Amino acid sequence: MAKSIPLNVNGKSVTVKADDPDMPLLYALRNDLGLHGPRFGCGLGQCGACTVHVDGKAMRSCQIPLSSLTAKQKVVTLEGLAGAKKLHRVQQAFIDEQAAQCGYCINGMIMESAAFLAGKKNPSEADIRAALARNLCRCGTHARIVRAVKRAAATA
Amino acid sequence: MNLVASRRDMLKGGGALVVAFSFSAPAGDALAQGAAAPQGAAAAKPTALTEVDSFLAIDPKGLCTVYSGKVDLGTGVRTALSQIAAEELSLPLSAVTLVEGDTSLTPDQGNTWGSLTIQIGGMQIRNAAATARDALLEEAAKRLGVKKEELTASDGIVSGGGKRTSYGELIGGKQFSLKLDHTKPAKAKDPKDYRLVGKPVPRLDIPDKVTGRFTYMQDFSVPGMLHGRVVRPPALDAKLESVDEGSIKDIAGIVKVVREGNFLGVVAENEWAAIKGAQQIKARWTKAESLPDPARLWEHVRASKVAKEEVTSSVGNVGAAMAELDARTIKATYDFAIHTHGSIGPSCAVAELKDGKLTSWSASQSTHSLRKQLAAMFGLPPDNVRCIYVEGSGCYGRNGHEDAAADAALLARAVGKPVRVQWSRADEHGWDPKGPPTLIDLRASVDRSGNVTAWDSDFFIPQQTPASFNVPLVAASLAGMPAGTDTAPGNIFQNSAIPYRFPSMRTVCRRLETTPFRPSWIRTPGRMQNTFANECFVDELAAAAGADPIEFRLKYLDPADKRGIEALNRVAALAKWDKRPSPRPRASGDVASGRGVTYCKYELARTYIAAVAEVEVDRKSGRIRVPRFYVAHDCGQIINPDGLKNQIEGNIIQTVSRTLIEELKFDRSMVTSLDWDSYPILTFPDVPEIVMDLIDRPTERPWGAGEPTAAVVPSAISNAVFDAIGVRLRSVPYTADKVKEALKSI
Numbered sequence: 001m002a003k004s005i006p007l008n009v010n011g012k013s014v015t016v017k018a019d020d021p022d023m024p025l026l027y028a029l030r031n032d033l034g035l036h037g038p039r040f041g042c043g044l045g046q047c048g049a050c051t052v053h054v055d056g057k058a059m060r061s062c063q064i065p066l067s068s069l070t071a072k073q074k075v076v077t078l079e080g081l082a083g084a085k086k087l088h089r090v091q092q093a094f095i096d097e098q099a100a101q102c103g104y105c106i107n108g109m110i111m112e113s114a115a116f117l118a119g120k121k122n123p124s125e126a127d128i129r130a131a132l133a134r135n136l137c138r139c140g141t142h143a144r145i146v147r148a149v150k151r152a153a154a155t156a
Numbered sequence: 157m158n159l160v161a162s163r164r165d166m167l168k169g170g171g172a173l174v175v176a177f178s179f180s181a182p183a184g185d186a187l188a189q190g191a192a193a194p195q196g197a198a199a200a201k202p203t204a205l206t207e208v209d210s211f212l213a214i215d216p217k218g219l220c221t222v223y224s225g226k227v228d229l230g231t232g233v234r235t236a237l238s239q240i241a242a243e244e245l246s247l248p249l250s251a252v253t254l255v256e257g258d259t260s261l262t263p264d265q266g267n268t269w270g271s272l273t274i275q276i277g278g279m280q281i282r283n284a285a286a287t288a289r290d291a292l293l294e295e296a297a298k299r300l301g302v303k304k305e306e307l308t309a310s311d312g313i314v315s316g317g318g319k320r321t322s323y324g325e326l327i328g329g330k331q332f333s334l335k336l337d338h339t340k341p342a343k344a345k346d347p348k349d350y351r352l353v354g355k356p357v358p359r360l361d362i363p364d365k366v367t368g369r370f371t372y373m374q375d376f377s378v379p380g381m382l383h384g385r386v387v388r389p390p391a392l393d394a395k396l397e398s399v400d401e402g403s404i405k406d407i408a409g410i411v412k413v414v415r416e417g418n419f420l421g422v423v424a425e426n427e428w429a430a431i432k433g434a435q436q437i438k439a440r441w442t443k444a445e446s447l448p449d450p451a452r453l454w455e456h457v458r459a460s461k462v463a464k465e466e467v468t469s470s471v472g473n474v475g476a477a478m479a480e481l482d483a484r485t486i487k488a489t490y491d492f493a494i495h496t497h498g499s500i501g502p503s504c505a506v507a508e509l510k511d512g513k514l515t516s517w518s519a520s521q522s523t524h525s526l527r528k529q530l531a532a533m534f535g536l537p538p539d540n541v542r543c544i545y546v547e548g549s550g551c552y553g554r555n556g557h558e559d560a561a562a563d564a565a566l567l568a569r570a571v572g573k574p575v576r577v578q579w580s581r582a583d584e585h586g587w588d589p590k591g592p593p594t595l596i597d598l599r600a601s602v603d604r605s606g607n608v609t610a611w612d613s614d615f616f617i618p619q620q621t622p623a624s625f626n627v628p629l630v631a632a633s634l635a636g637m638p639a640g641t642d643t644a645p646g647n648i649f650q651n652s653a654i655p656y657r658f659p660s661m662r663t664v665c666r667r668l669e670t671t672p673f674r675p676s677w678i679r680t681p682g683r684m685q686n687t688f689a690n691e692c693f694v695d696e697l698a699a700a701a702g703a704d705p706i707e708f709r710l711k712y713l714d715p716a717d718k719r720g721i722e723a724l725n726r727v728a729a730l731a732k733w734d735k736r737p738s739p740r741p742r743a744s745g746d747v748a749s750g751r752g753v754t755y756c757k758y759e760l761a762r763t764y765i766a767a768v769a770e771v772e773v774d775r776k777s778g779r780i781r782v783p784r785f786y787v788a789h790d791c792g793q794i795i796n797p798d799g800l801k802n803q804i805e806g807n808i809i810q811t812v813s814r815t816l817i818e819e820l821k822f823d824r825s826m827v828t829s830l831d832w833d834s835y836p837i838l839t840f841p842d843v844p845e846i847v848m849d850l851i852d853r854p855t856e857r858p859w860g861a862g863e864p865t866a867a868v869v870p871s872a873i874s875n876a877v878f879d880a881i882g883v884r885l886r887s888v889p890y891t892a893d894k895v896k897e898a899l900k901s902i
Contacts, residue, residue, distance in 0.1 A: 002408075019408040023428040031427055036375040037368025041500045041549075042581040043431075046832040049500055078368040091366045098358060098798055101806055102230025102550030103365035104374075104501045110366060129840040136832060138500050139230055139550045140809030142843040144802065 006071035009033060010080025013071065021067035026050045028066055029077055037078025037107045041136075048108035048135035052077050058115035078107045081114060090114045093152035094145075101139030108135045113149045123153055203263045208291075208334040210263040211284035212241065216328030218312040220245060220252045222285075225265030226277030227257040228361070229521055230550035231862055232799040233273045235359045239795055240278050243352040244285035244345060245323075246309040249360075257523040257545025267522035267625065269553065269677060270647070271763070271860025274795055278858065283341040287334055288327075290342060295326050347793065347854040354854060356798035361547075373519040373548035373557075374504045374578065381506060381574040382411055383427040384567040385434035387420040388587055389634070391825035392673075393444035396420060403438035413437065414570040416635035421563065423571050427578070434580075445824035447672050454491050457595045460668040463619040469653035472660030477610035483601040486700055490598065490689035492870070492888040493819040495591040496827075496835060497678055501549025502584035503556030507564035508574035513540045518561040519548025525626060526558050530565055532640065533632040552810070554627050554644075554676035556588040562631035582830040589627050589676035590820060592618050592645050596689035600658075606701030608712065611661040613693075615652050615686060618645050618675050619667035627676045645675035648682025650759045651867065654690050655720065656712035672822075679810065680866040683758065688888065691754040691871035695738070696884060704735045705753050705875065713755075719790050720757050723766040723851065727753070727788035730849045731768035738879040746776045752875025754868040762859040764790040764851075769872035773880045775899060778892030782812050782844040782873060787865055789848060792856035804865045805846050811869035813838030819889050 002017040009029070016028045024043075029035040029052070038061050041049030045063040052061045053076040054069070069075070081088040087095070090113050100106050109132065116131040117123070123131070128149045137145065202210045203223075213221045222241045228234035238252045245252075255261055257268075265277045293314060297304040302317035312323045336342075347354070364370035389396065396418045404410055404422070409429035414421040422433035448456035478485055505518035514536060520526045523543035531538040548557060556579055564577040579587075595616040601609045621642040632639035649665045698708035706728050713720055727733075731751065740750060750773070755766045768786040773779070785808050794800055817836055821829040829835035874885045883898040 018428075019426075020428060020432070027426075027428045030375075035368065036371070039372070039501060039549075040374060040578065041502075042832060044581060044831055046581075047500055078366075082367065087367070094366045095358070095362055098362060098802065100359070100362050100365050101232065101802060102500075102547075103362065103370065104230070104372065104499075104549035106365055107368065126841075129843070132840045134839070136500060136837060136839065138498050138552075138810065138837065140806035140813075140843075141802070142809055142838075142840055143805050143846055146840065146843075 005066050007069060007075060008071055008073065009035070009075045010077060016066065018066055022065040024062050025052070025064040025066055025069065025075070026061040029061060035077045035079050039104055039107055041105070046136070047105070048112060049105050051108040051111040053111060053115055056115060056118060058112045078110060081110070088114060089155050090117065090149070090152040093148040093155065097144050097148040097151055099141060099144035099148040101141045105135065105137045109137070109145050113152065117149070117153055117156065121156065125150065201261055203261065205263050205265070205280065205338065206336050208284045208287050208332040208336055211281055212288060214323050214327050216324045218251065218322050218324035218328065220247055222252055222254045222281060223262040224254055224256050224277060224281060225262045225524065226268045226273040227521060227545045228547055229268055230547065231803060232359045232796070234361060235357055236274060236795040236799055237278055237281055238360065239352045239357055240282050241285045243350060244282050245289050247312050249352060249357060251312060257520070259523050259527045259541070259543045264524040267525060269521060271758070271863040273860070273862070274858050275762070275860045278795065279341070280338055282344055283336055283338055286342040286344045287336060288332055291332055291334055292323055292326050296321050299326070350854070353795055354793070354852070355796070357796055359799070371546070372501065373517065373546040374501050376506055376517055376546050377576065378506060378508065378574045381576050382423050382425060382571060383430040384421055384423045384564065384575045384577040385430040386563050386577065386579070386583060387422065387434050387437055387439060388583060389418060389441050391441070391444040393446040394441040397440040397442060400438040404433045404436050407432050407436070412571050414567055416566060419566060419631055419634035421567050423567050423575055447822055447824050449824065450822055453593055454595055456672070457593050457616050457668070460616070460670055462666045463669045464667050466649060466665040466667060467662065468649055468665055469661055469663045474610045474612045474660045474662045477660040478599070478601045478612070480601065480603070480609065482604050483609060485599060485601050486696060487599045488693055488696060488884070488886055490596040490692065490886045492594040492685040492688060494593045494673060495678055495814055495818050496585055496820055496829065497552055497555035497588050498835065498837060499549040499551060499555055499584065502579040502581055503560035503588070504548060504576070504578045505557065505560040505564040506574060506576045507561065507568040509565060509569045512536065514542070514565055516541070516543045516561045516565060517546050518543065519546060519551060519557045520561060521551055521554065522558070526561055529558065529626050529629055529640070530562065532638045533562060533629060534565065534569070534637070552679040553681065554589060556584055558627070559587065559630040562629035566631045566635060585830045585835055586827045587630055590673040591678035591681065592671040592673070592675040594685035596686070598689060598693040600693065600697055602697060602700055606703065608658045608697055609660065611654065611658045613652065613663045613690070615649070615665045616668060617648050617665055617682065618671035619643050619669060620645055620647065627674065643675065645671070646677030646681040648685070651683040651686040651690070651756065653760060655714070655717070655755070655757045655760055656694065656709070657714055658712060680863040683863065683867045684811070684870065687754070687756050687867040688870035688874070691756070691868070692874045692884065692886065695752065695871070695875040695878065699738055699878070702737045704737055706733060707735065709753070709755050717757070720755065720764050723764040723788045723790050724755050726849050726851065727766040727768050727786055730788060730847060731786040733768060738875070739882040740879055746774055748773050748775060748880040750876045750878070750880025752872050752877070752879055754872040754875065756864065756867045758864040758867065763861060763864040765864050765868050767865070767868040767872045769869070769876040771873060771876040771880055773877055773895065775881065778895035778899070780816055780873070780877060780890055780895060781842065784847065785812070785844045785872070786847045787849070787868070788851060789861070789865060790851035790853065791859040791861045791864070792853050793858040794850060794852045795858060797850060797852070800850060800861050801848065803861050804848055807863070807865035808846055808869055809838065809843055811866040812844060812873070815870040815873055815888055815890060817889050817891070
């Protein structure tokens, strides 16, 4: 019997029906809510492609069972990061620096960086590299990603 | 197709621009990216390489659809190909849409591999666009009564003599019916008139990729689609003895357990049920130990049966030169580990088998070849198989996409509905084809003055089935369906011969009958491994001669090959190269720094790359850092300089990762590197700063850039380590343990 699970995603109250309340948030976002920003990369919390914000913290949605979330916790995905009229400064910086190759990891890079910059003003390049150390990119876009995060930090 | 032929026959002699019948498949983009198209809807569109209409169509509004058999694997080449077409047609970039890799709509321009998308695919599109433009001007001249020479085209408007018309009016929705000869391309624009080519046009896909709007293969769905997962054997050659279907009966949403021989899969109504089903199903497999002892991998490779020997270059008499009395012989053996592709998004595909017709959506770099493979697997005529490309996570060679396509097709056949298959991380690491282990023996003779008199090398590399690159599909092999018998590591003999002119040279590829894992091409296949050994060994000879490594190379390069010499000189300037022999005098402290050079002329025929790596080696921990990497790059005419930089950066960073840390682990049964902890890749703190000098030659033909820079990375780093600490690393990856071990030897 499917269970209804209330969530708050991108500022909206939604209900997800799941047979298994321990289904990771990632699948609810992608398949039930049609939010493809968070991506499946490993399902093991190792790569960061599925990163979302939960109450402003960057978290790996493949490691969050639905049952662990309450409707009070605010989940934000890449789709919900921008304001109504303007992209989030990190998204804009990624466009300005052309910081993507295949772009599959970029959700994680942007979500991780946005949460990082929200809590850190004027980060050094070493700070940025350390903040992204657990996010994997295979195309080798790292140099551009670091430049984009620097640019975003400077446009705070 | 016959219908089109007969119509065309009727229209023969109708002038350069045949506008008498309507182009029946303008919805190409919807078919490629959208839901399942009615079979045969696109049958009227030609796809032969010899037709303008195969490559492009212009609708009544003047919007152009370009049909490209080459696809964007995450490299940004969609933007570059659009630039080429828009430039040649004098259209704004926004008027061009690219449809990629759809066997019903796009010409077969060959696999998207080998750094050939711009060089071959782009030039075919340029030829089609130039031919179309000329025909449009010709037709406009007729209709307007103005001489063709007095007409100009701009943004899809043709004007001159006070009159004007548009592409939409001239051709809109109709076929050009013009032939193409790619060996004699139409006159293209003069590069001095370019307004799009050569400019750093921003990538068309990035805005959607940073906002979550982009549809990757992994996001693609069709109505009524079910979710499948594969259950691979625990050992490469294990046989499936029994399956306990009851073991997953309590999981809600399971539709079917599919077993065909040793192929096992689970289909479910939703993705999570499929994942749990695949994880929890109980199956009994035989034990199998078909892999060599990993501790004795190189003995195994050396002892593998040689299918044939290929001499890739032979100059003078190597044996005689080595027997000279005053000759000093230097020998070394190099090895390069087995690598996995490691796309961040595991392979994914959707398939639908209906009324004997198979439609397959995947991120395959080779939809046209995949179509033939799937047709053979299912015993279908190729015309009944349509393969459609949907961009996936980055693809660096033949990885798992084609296999996922076969999995999806097999599961779709079993349930009679469309099925999406998403591989797990372990499926990807465990079952994508591998870059094969490479072993290389080198010998050279040096006379008393340090001059090289002979060069002799043997490459132990798997054979390549002649002119056939169909890596057998896993599902077909497991299910006992026709899978073919190709061994297809790619053209890995390339760059076994060297660009230097030594008095005697012999380079031989010993093509081995077998290799431990199903091989395929991974970025810069063979060229990387071979350049690694060759360029390290050249450095060994320079050190033996007490010569500066760049001067030593320049001494032996063909003086007529000016572009190569320029690349080397420019990287020396870029890196502020300090002219002296290696190694550098020992300095105090645990961390030693050094610099190393590498030169490569890709396949000895195209893109020139010269690079300098700077390294820091911690003598105590054995850890190597690459703080900076310099490259001078000449690929002829640059289409998009920022796209090119992005590719070069990616080549370097990915290959620093492969060189320093990557190595597939396995036991006698199976791959044991099944996640990112057991197959780590380079992370942000260790990524080098990259400094580059792009040598643009607008009047030369464009060559490829997706691979060449990767070729120079392993040897540049090894040569820099030698410069820093005086030990030669001859085994990729350069782990800390290998560095410490090597330091013991001095």
